[in-house]
Amino acid sequence: MLRNIISKASPFTTFASRSMSQAAEKKLSGKVAIITASTEGIGFAIARRLAQDGAKVVVSSRRGGNVTRAVKELEDEGFTDILGLQCNVAKEKDRVNLIEQTVAKFGGIDILVSNAAVNPAMGGVLDCPEPVWDKIFDVNVKSAMLISQLVLPHMRARKGGAIVYVASIGGYHPIDNLGAYSVSKTTLLGLCKAVAQQLAPDNIRANAIAPGIVKTRFSLPLHGNEEVYKKMLATIPMGRMAEPREMAGLVSFLVSDDASYITGENFIAAGGMPSRL
Template identity: 70%
Template sequence: MVAYQILGCRLGQAAVCVRMMSSNTAVQQSAKLAGKIAIVTASTDGIGLAIARRLGEDGAHVVVSSRKQTNVDSAVAELKGLGCSVLGLTCHVAKEQDRQNLISKTLEKFGGIDILVSNAAVNPAVGGVLDCPESVWDKIFEINVKNALQLSQLVVPHMQERGGGAIVYISSIAGFQPMNLLGAYSVSKTALLGLTKAVAHQVASDNIRVNCVAPGIVRTNFSSTLTQHPAVYEKILETIPLGRIAETKEMAGLVSFLCSSDASYITGESFIAAGGMQSRL
């Protein structure tokens, strides 16, 4: 049996916090994104899934996507089990028809788009930037940068119809401090910092805010190549003042904030969440 407990809410407040408690789960939900419709790409595991979960817990209708139907089904089941309003779709962001379908099915199900979190990224090769084959370079920049732009071009008209919106690009600490083993990937993540500025300036008059989150080393399958070897892992920890790598939920809270009215005067900015790793002055 699920019990509901109102936590410290006052009359007149827009956000109402509800703690849902059962024998198996304890999920805190707020209404700060109530009624908002959010698309999160590459969102069936890792950082993307954590972001989708947090947006759903904060009241948004969430659209999750992945290239594989089995991954989509698993994520949808997990989020529905938490009480989230969710739609799951297969989407390879490099395929135009998949991108179009992602938008059309979202509109069909929920009637609009308020939030885009562009999280899809690849790194098919390890090595320095000068060692990167042309085909690998093209693939990295297609997925990590060009497709992020193309999705933005698709969602902005629908955000304009709703009087505003929020776009968040997921970059990386490597966009500020390139990693030798992730040469081309690092450059692509730097490009997202510029894309954030450019798009933010163009859509500011439409009340669409565009920001960027640059995670440090986060415990995901994607980062396992950096953390699976004890010697390499110890070297990584030496660069992190907090002395640990991040959990995915620690990125999700920042994204939710940037999508909410709490960040209503923030646009064109990039936020580093890297445990104190060297980034910028």
């Protein structure tokens, strides 16, 4: 009788064991992820989260010292599949090297998070000098498109992939004194839509996130001055700026199989700030 009970229970036991095994397997295990501008702030938080979720992670920055520091920090936290590369995304040789070294080290590419952005001058969009405009669009938009072109053959070879562009709430509602930067992020949202439409037949998904005001060194002009800081907080219904890790979880979701039927979408994470074009 006991043997029959055990026998009848065994399918449930097997199911439970299988479920526990699946839960123990990290959702990005075996995936190779490149994150540009990922040695601090939002980019580093994304790199850490994808590593926590099992991905092999490539961090990069224009400055070699920042790359060394970021790699050491991740390795000190116990992550072993980390590659650090110096890369100025506005330079073709650096972009090509980033892709080639990633493939040489990890054998392919599954995930691209395009996070690199600059804002060399403050001011309204019509106050932006042409050289500043050109630099903003070269880094924030053009380089995102060019690096997407470079990863495409490797994602096709893997029969799929995921791209996430890091835009901004400013792409929906221009931020005071960040005129040209805001317009570049609006353009990036459009790039996401176009890339997603083109690559859907290849099982390659493209989405974008639009962070609100995240407390990083990059956003220091918005929170480093008390008067400006109070003005910015007044525009955020949640009454606080975001932490970088609060963007990382969203990215991890979008590059995982949990988002397997989501592409061409722009996801706002801005504490309730207005987000209509």
